[in-house]
Amino acid sequence: MTKVVTLGQFIIERQSEFPYAKGELSRLLRDIGIAAKIVNREVNKAGLVDILGEAGTMNVQGEHVKKLDIYANEQFISALKSGGECSMIASEENEDVIHVNSAVSKNAKYIVAMDPLDGSSNIDVNVPIGTIFSIYRRKTEKGMCTMEDVLQKGTEQVAAGYIIYGSSTMLVYTTGHGVNGFTLDPSIGEFCFSHPNMKFPSSGKIYSLNEGNYVHFPEGVKKYLKYCQVEDDETSRPYTSRYIGSMVADIHRNMIKGGIFIYPTTASSPKGKLRLVYECNPLAFIVEQAGGRATNGFKRILDVNVKEIHQRTPIFIGSTDMVEKAEEFMRQYSPELEEVLQLAEV
Numbered sequence: 001m002t003k004v005v006t007l008g009q010f011i012i013e014r015q016s017e018f019p020y021a022k023g024e025l026s027r028l029l030r031d032i033g034i035a036a037k038i039v040n041r042e043v044n045k046a047g048l049v050d051i052l053g054e055a056g057t058m059n060v061q062g063e064h065v066k067k068l069d070i071y072a073n074e075q076f077i078s079a080l081k082s083g084g085e086c087s088m089i090a091s092e093e094n095e096d097v098i099h100v101n102s103a104v105s106k107n108a109k110y111i112v113a114m115d116p117l118d119g120s121s122n123i124d125v126n127v128p129i130g131t132i133f134s135i136y137r138r139k140t141e142k143g144m145c146t147m148e149d150v151l152q153k154g155t156e157q158v159a160a161g162y163i164i165y166g167s168s169t170m171l172v173y174t175t176g177h178g179v180n181g182f183t184l185d186p187s188i189g190e191f192c193f194s195h196p197n198m199k200f201p202s203s204g205k206i207y208s209l210n211e212g213n214y215v216h217f218p219e220g221v222k223k224y225l226k227y228c229q230v231e232d233d234e235t236s237r238p239y240t241s242r243y244i245g246s247m248v249a250d251i252h253r254n255m256i257k258g259g260i261f262i263y264p265t266t267a268s269s270p271k272g273k274l275r276l277v278y279e280c281n282p283l284a285f286i287v288e289q290a291g292g293r294a295t296n297g298f299k300r301i302l303d304v305n306v307k308e309i310h311q312r313t314p315i316f317i318g319s320t321d322m323v324e325k326a327e328e329f330m331r332q333y334s335p336e337l338e339e340v341l342q343l344a345e346v
């Protein structure tokens with residue numbers, strides 16, 4: 001009989017990693033796990049309930065919001081509000097931050113930034129989607145949080161994770177002590193420890209980017225793409241192209257098999273498309289904790305200054321050798337972009 005270890009048990013066991021822990025972070029991770037199960041239940045029967053399709057509204061990103069985006073956003077916000085361990089929430093679906101002012105929460109230690117439903121373009125077509133979350137300790141002592149509390153660099157994260165709603169549903173997270181994965185066992189309604197100490201292979205043969213944007217890519221990315229597609233036995237090229245269009249799913253696959261995910265600047269997204277605070281920083285923290293690398297083509301994502309909650313950034317993330325190679329091409333063929341990105345941080 002293999003011993004089943006649930007997420008809740010694992011979190012409590014690992015609490016000793018934090019000498020001064022009082023269980024707040026453990027309870028916050030528990031709350032996120034509960035919301036993930038509720039969202040998973042709707043995702044699994046999406047075709048049977050009125051949760052597919054568009055909600056008829058646009059979000060602050062200028063995107064058509066999907067019904068499941070709203071449902072997931074509401075579930076995570078309500079779990080965070082009722083759990084009592086979170087005093088401020090930043091969400092992809094909300095233009096402004098949400099202050100959790102209830103008596104139990106207003107002085108709570110933690111801030112949560114989240115993308116409640118990642119991969120929205122795949123919701124209606126039964127392709128893996130995800131949720132991404134990032135946790136910070138507040139900087140202000142007590143009372144109402146300020147923007148200073150949420151506009152912290154990625155290096156300040158105390159925890160980050162994602163949920164992938166795929167052929168099975170998994171929750172993968174880090175608290176800065178490695179990366180561990182849990183698979184939801186629907187028969188007992190528990191996330192069970194399944195992927196201990198996940199490691200990102202230092203090299204791989206998979207590249208993931210939307211080649212449909214090729215004409216709008218920086219020269220450095222165009223050259224790196226050609227490098228991936230050239231025949232060379234010594235370096236096992238050409239590599240294989242895999243792109244799901246859900247960042248969580250693409251990075252999860254690459255973390256298991258080795259590979260690189262790139263969403264560069266494009267003509268339509270001159271600062272990149274993906275959001276720094278609740279997409280790139282949490283996934284960069286996880287990937288680095290698993291031994292991988294995450295940059296904007298020049299600089300470590302976790303060191304990028306955060307100016308606003310919906311700030312965008314280009315991202316090169318995955319197997320260290322592959323990301324370093326891509327950076328070589330960016331420095332050689334798109335050096336001008338480094339200054340553009342630096343100025344965007346100021």
Ligand SMILES: O=P(O)(O)OC[C@H]1O[C@](O)(COP(=O)(O)O)[C@@H](O)[C@@H]1O
Nearest residue numbers: 115117118119120121210245246247
């Ligand atoms: O369709 P594109 O331009 O390739 O973009 C796909 C990317 O956009 C995203 O869907 C953005 O996330 P949201 O779905 O949360 O808006 C990523 O998951 C994915 O990697």
